[in-house]
Amino acid sequence: MPDAPRKLAAIVSIDIAGYSALAERDAAAALAHVARVRELTGAAAEAHGGRIFNTAGDGLMLEFASASDALAAAIRLCERERDAQLRFGVHMAEVTQTENGDLLGHGVNVAARLQAEAIAGAILISEIVRDNVAPELAGKFTPRGRIKLAKMRTTIPVFAFAPSGDTAKARVAAKPILAVLAFDTPARDRATRTFADGVSEEILYAVSRMPGLKVIGSTSSFAFRGRDKPRAAKALNATHILDGSVRRMDDRIRVAAHLAEAESGVVLWSERYERDIADAFALEEEIAHEVAKALEVTLAEARRARAPKLTAALSDSYFEAREFIRTGAVVCVQSAAAALDKIVREAPDFARAWAALATAKLEVLRLTRSDRAKLVEEAREAAERALGIDPSMGEAYAVLAALEGEYLGRWREREALIERALEVEPNHPLLLFRHGQFLVATGRVEEGYAQQARAYELDPLDPMFAAFHGYNVWARREKADGKAILEDAAKRYPDNVFVWFMRLNTAALDGDFDAANALRADGVRLVPGLADSASYKAGERMQQLMMEPSPDAFMQLGQDFATMADEEPASALDLAVALSVLGFTGPALAIFGDALDNVDAWRAGALEAARPHIGYESALLFIDQTKLLRMDPGFAELCKRIGLARYWREADVWPDCVSETPYDFRAACAT
Structure with missing residues (x-):
């Protein structure tokens, strides 16, 4: 469309958070929501000199001549709409207008992707919008750092607005934020507690790989135990809590798990399981899938390898090795590597153990002064074995990316590997942190700091x-x-x-x-x-x-x-x-x-x-x-x-x- 007119416009993208779930529960109510929102949006657009140029499903796209008009209309809708949980994205850019009045261009895509990142009941805007409005209007927006929008390579600074008052506080995030707490165990001995923590961490790992689900890291979520558990949701800003208990009886394991909405305390899902300890890893995957279903997360993820069957001794050894790696102490990491070497010899199809071994070898490499070339090859082999069994193992890609760092100059190779790791595990804190390190190491400091802020969050x-x-x-x-x-x-x-x-x-x-x-x-x-x-x-x-x-x-x-x-x-x-x-x-x-x-x-x-x-x-x-x-x-x-x-x-x-x-x-x- 080379002759189509181009112009500068402020674009507002709106949708109703949780619309699909509402439509499944009550189709008539969902349609009523859409009709009312379109009516209110049309009135707000007209009042501020704008127009609706596109509607699709529960979404609307609006055009305004100025950033100030666009924000005024968005804030009006955000503050007045009580029933439907609206999300807004606002951006200003040059666009192309088609014969039927629709608008096309990168700026329209940015507005839509900002809206997808906004929480329910809030407005997310780009820096160019904030910079082109009066100071009193800009002052209503809080900086949220730099974010990477879907399907875009670059990151952009964004700013957010959420209305004050109890109604805003009652709204929940469009994307659930899950905290998996350390499952309780009645046993007092260290070995059983380590086993229970290991089961909890493997469940956390499995859930964290579900697309569209944001999961708090284990260091933070496992800090809340016993009487401190009721404080976890507020302290971690989690919308949902997965908790439970683990009992071990010789070669049997009994797990009780329940998923609750943090604010209301309503239990969305609960189940009890009793299995052979050899089926522990398959059970963790099963629990993860049930949790994802309860949260209405799409399970369109990569094909997984079958979960391994392990003896009780190997399960204990694996969980303990993971705990040793987390300590970061030289002797502990070396012990973990030795234990994982034995595990993969006895269970060669255990992808997670191969990935853990690669991580342990990488840490030994970082801390040692000798045998570096040998350790590089051993870490690489373990990572490649993990990916051969399960190509969606982000931890293994991250190890390979770090190994490329042994040779200054292989920047593009490192970047491709760490980006691949994030593709398969987009919400893994350590992978986000490592990506941030790479960005800083290549001079993109603000982007790197933003990724490290996400890891910290x-x-x-x-x-x-x-x-x-x-x-x-x-x-x-x-x-x-x-x-x-x-x-x-x-x-x-x-x-x-x-x-x-x-x-x-x-x-x-x-x-x-x-x-x-x-x-x-x-x-x-x-x-x-x-x-x-x-x-x-x-x-x-x-x-x-x-x-x-x-x-x-x-x-x-x-x-x-x-x-x-x-x-x-x-x-x-x-x-x-x-x-x-x-x-x-x-x-x-x-x-x-x-x-x-x-x-x-x-x-x-x-x-x-x-x-x-x-x-x-x-x-x-x-x-x-x-x-x-x-x-x-x-x-x-x-x-x-x-x-x-x-x-x-x-x-x-x-x-x-x-x-x-x-x-x-x-x-x-x-x-």
């Missing part, structure tokens, strides 16, 4: 998610809010290295020297060998300079850091960041280049407990503390050396710094 009690998200909020949003997240995580996990490290960084950069000194001293307890490392000594030296600044000391510090990086390669990246903060851009670029050219030496020497995730090293090039680095044209040269420039050109995605540099960054990356 799904599992806010996970210490690693809290550590990174707290730092991200401190760095880019609000310092007080970020520090509050970190302090809360520290209360829960006082010995977690990630939480300690982010608290130390924020305290030092804020000039809170007393807190930084206390945290540095505590780090000696947490990280063996820390006090003798160049990174630790550099932190002390920087703080001394900040407390008693002098030009001579400043220049001497820069020279000393360069020498320390040369003598201790394991501290090179930390020292390069410090030099960038001090303004020694040239030496910092040189150290970054040497360290990233020989990243294996850096990984082998880094302190065991403090090693970052594989493939994350380049993220340090894009954090706020290295901004001066990016202002130097030599930065583009470094990015070419490690393959990032080629990746950006071929994928046609560019880092955030492309709009910051005083030189033509794209051109510098192309030459």
Whole structure:
């Protein structure tokens, strides 16, 4: 349609949340809802100079000449409609008008996908809409970060409005948010409790793979036990709770499960099962499907491999290995890998065990200084075995993506694998976190932080998610809010290295020297060998300079850091960041280049407990503390050396710094 007229328009997309379920229960009531909503929408559009240009089922599309008119009409409908639970998406863009008055174009699609992401009774708008209305109208909308819309590669900042009052509070999310609590067991011994937790986690895993269902991560949901369980829904913002109990009698297992609506307490589904322990994994899948049916979630998922039959001893060993992996301790992870090796030899068709083995091998690889090449191959083989049995195993794709990070430059391969992982398990917190890490490591910091925020939202009690998200909020949003997240995580996990490290960084950069000194001293307890490392000594030296600044000391510090990086390669990246903060851009670029050219030496020497995730090293090039680095044209040269420039050109995605540099960054990356 080349000659069709084009124009700028504000588009409002509306639908009725839960319409399909309502139509199934009461078709006449559903039709009455649609008729009334269309009548109210037509009146609101006319009152604000707009029109309805498309209707389909329970949905409507409206056109307005301005963003202000579009929002005024949407807010009017949102506040006045009491019975039908409406969802709104609003976007402004250039559109094409057809002969029959319909509108086509990317802007229409964006509005529809914003509406699909909105909760019932709320309006979700794009940044361009918010920026084109009066401040008093824009002030009604709360920022919700950046989100990735369905079938679109890029993420966009969005803002939300929900009417105040009890009626708004009574509305539920269009997409259910499920928390699977740790099932109770009357047994007191550790082995049975581990078994019960393992059964609960496998049910959580199976449910989380259902398309359209958002599931809270296990670290957060399992934190609520016994008398704390009634607080879980409110604390986790869950709309539904799955809870139950597990009893074990020799080689038999008895599971009782029930699904309840959080706000009303109404039990939507409950069932009791008694099976041989060999059928435990098949039972978990069955429970997951029943829960999904109760929540009216479409089960159009990939074909699964048949659930394995395991002996009681192998089931116990698997659940215990999973628990060991979660601890993150070196000895525990090594024990988990050994146990999983034995399990897959005896049960070679157990896809979840192969995936767990791949994860365990990857963690050993991250923490070890020897046999790295052998561990890479073992982790790869385990992940590929898992996918050979079950191609929808997101955990295995994520391991393969991390292994690509062993070789700087394989950016597109890493991206394809982590995106595949999210395709099959779109709401898995760890996969979202890893995707966020990849985005930050390739310079798309805002997108990466948004993904890590989603991981934290799904599992806010996970210490690693809290550590990174707290730092991200401190760095880019609000310092007080970020520090509050970190302090809360520290209360829960006082010995977690990630939480300690982010608290130390924020305290030092804020000039809170007393807190930084206390945290540095505590780090000696947490990280063996820390006090003798160049990174630790550099932190002390920087703080001394900040407390008693002098030009001579400043220049001497820069020279000393360069020498320390040369003598201790394991501290090179930390020292390069410090030099960038001090303004020694040239030496910092040189150290970054040497360290990233020989990243294996850096990984082998880094302190065991403090090693970052594989493939994350380049993220340090894009954090706020290295901004001066990016202002130097030599930065583009470094990015070419490690393959990032080629990746950006071929994928046609560019880092955030492309709009910051005083030189033509794209051109510098192309030459």
